[in-house]
Amino acid sequence: METKTCPICGIEKPISEYHSYYSKERQKYRIGNYCKPCARINANERAKIHFQNNREAKLQYSRDYRADEKNKEKLKVLSVRFKQKYREELQDCYVRDRLSMENSIPASYSRINPEIVEAKRLQIKIKRKLKSLQDGKE
Ligand SMILES: [Zn+2]
Numbered sequence: 106m107e108t109k110t111c112p113i114c115g116i117e118k119p120i121s122e123y124h125s126y127y128s129k130e131r132q133k134y135r136i137g138n139y140c141k142p143c144a145r146i147n148a149n150e151r152a153k154i155h156f157q158n159n160r161e162a163k164l165q166y167s168r169d170y171r172a173d174e175k176n177k178e179k180l181k182v183l184s185v186r187f188k189q190k191y192r193e194e195l196q197d198c199y200v201r202d203r204l205s206m207e208n209s210i211p212a213s214y215s216r217i218n219p220e221i222v223e224a225k226r227l228q229i230k231i232k233r234k235l236k237s238l239q240d241g242k243e
Contacts, residue, residue, distance in 0.1 A: 113143040
């Protein structure tokens with residue numbers, strides 16, 4: 106029986122324990138360098154490294170994007186526009202923000218107690234109504 110020693114685990118194994126692949130250059134089947142289990146571990150490692158590199162590259166891209174002056178302006182405009190929308194529509198995130206700033210109720214608490222958000226939303230609505238009445242708008 107033909108055997109081969111795997112350089113990773115150092116165990117001499119029959120060649121059936123190795124992957125074979127077709128080499129175009131040599132026009133014949135060749136036996137892989139590493140035994141099947143070691144080749145699999147290696148592939149996982151490679152995938153992990155590839156994933157990490159990819160993640161780094163993506164993070165770097167978004168860092169570069171935000172650091173770019175002309176993008177900074179664009180993002181600022183977007184963020185102001187979003188906040189305005191949240192404020193006008195009294196969306197949950199905006200109401201939760203006010204709760205944490207004005208009433209010291211953390212968002213983690215108001216998120217699981219929606220009735221508090223509802224009450225605060227009503228309070229803000231009443232205040233706005235009173236304000237617009239005082240301003241003589243209505
Ligand atoms: Zn091995």
